[in-house]
Amino acid sequence: MDVMDLRGLNPAPVTVFTQDGGVDHEANAKLAKWLVSVEGVKSLVCLGHAGEGTFLTTEEQTALIETLVEAVGDQVPIIAGITGEGTEVAAKEAKRAADAGAVGALVYPSHGWLRFGYQAGAPQERYRAIHEESGLQSILFQYPDVTKATYNLDTQLEIASQPGVVATKNGVRNMKRWDTEIPVLRREHPDLQILTCHDEYLLHTMFDVDGALVGYGGLAPEPLVDFIQAGKRGDYAAARAIHDRLLPLTKVVYHRGSHMEGTVALKLGLVERGIIPTATVRSPLIDLPDEARIAIREALQAAELA
Template sequence: TEVAALEAQRAVDAGASAGLLYPSHGWLRFGYQKGAPQDRYRVVYEESGLPLILFQYPDVTKATYNLETMLDISAQPGVFAMKNGVRNMRRWDTEIPVIRRERPDLQILSCHDEYLLHTAFDIDGFLVGYGNIAPELLLELLEAGKAQNYVKAKAVHDRLLPVTKAVYHRGSHMEGTVALKHALVERGILEHATVRSPLLPLEPGAEEEIKAAIREAGIKKVVI
């Protein structure tokens, strides 16, 4: 936490206006003591003054916060938003309405690249890697979700589905990071999709599959 606070102060000195505060990664293996996440956010904000985004980790990890912890953190000074990536739609459907009711001023951001449609109706924005691939369509989906226009949202979802499947419906979500680069190459944003260890290249044929999905969705190259 001390290191996180120092990094937050460095970010402030460099001009940052907000920070996404990750859980301590020791919690991934063993979980956290009750009250420890709340203390982490308190210390980082008090020592840096950097406004913070609460980061909810996937339900399959031991670093995921229970509802009580999320409500506590989101009530603390300096916490203005939540990036929720719980990846358990039962929890999403039961916890998000409670958070909305109890913390009406909290901005709720979905980071569910593979569950955009499901989460689009309950949020203030997306904070997703997918936004690098097709920000134009994600803005359309977000606007439809805010308007509670399911027909429009489903149409955008269906258009994106080939890309979603090619990039994010893979064996590991980490493969999506590699696939994302191939999508950015197809859009003309990156020159190549080279990755560094511990990431590995995708299997033969994956690059063409991703490029074909981008074309099928009608997503054009970007003029830079």
């Protein structure tokens, strides 16, 4: 199998629900088809934070992957977020995703590590087991520096050297570490695709990457494709202009009390754009007030997206 080419925009779309809370497969297929119609979109990444992946049952997760695979055909690979807590649980989750047609795995850290940290060697074993069980191509997910699930440089390098690991989604959110660790990853693993996931401040990271894997790409794919291309050209002025045009939208989606509120805001924005029919979310997410809907509409207009 060819290695996934993720050098561009890799949206992590929301999961659309019906008004009564069920997975709306027709609406999810429509969203997927719209996203892949944008030139420069290289994959779709489902079942992550933006997609409320851990709020879906096992059966719903599998059915959603099947829907997206059918919707996009062979245009782009479908990548599944793998979030299971234990290594064996995660490996079986990845096997189900592969059987449903996924090509890639965005491998989340075991969530207990967020609070308690991880033992040396445990992350490497997680990636090994997932690849051996499923055959999926893996994306190394670097969590924010403020969590205990962030991987030190040696751990990142060791994971990147393992079979099946083709990219890293780096959201360290510590620019000192970004500026020192990304060059080492580049030097030691020149084929590893570097993807930013800093939705709320992309400008700094856009000049060091092959692409972006962001929930933001599910709402504003067109300017983000241009943003990535400007970064690859080293055209700061063009990148800054896109950043500034998007900033009002960035603020109303991501500069909130909780980053998870961004998922609710993404759905409201997609309703305003006429892409999805409802902004229904699942608990523990909570609907945003009407003022947020109005602010998102105005920000979309400012960004020339509505």
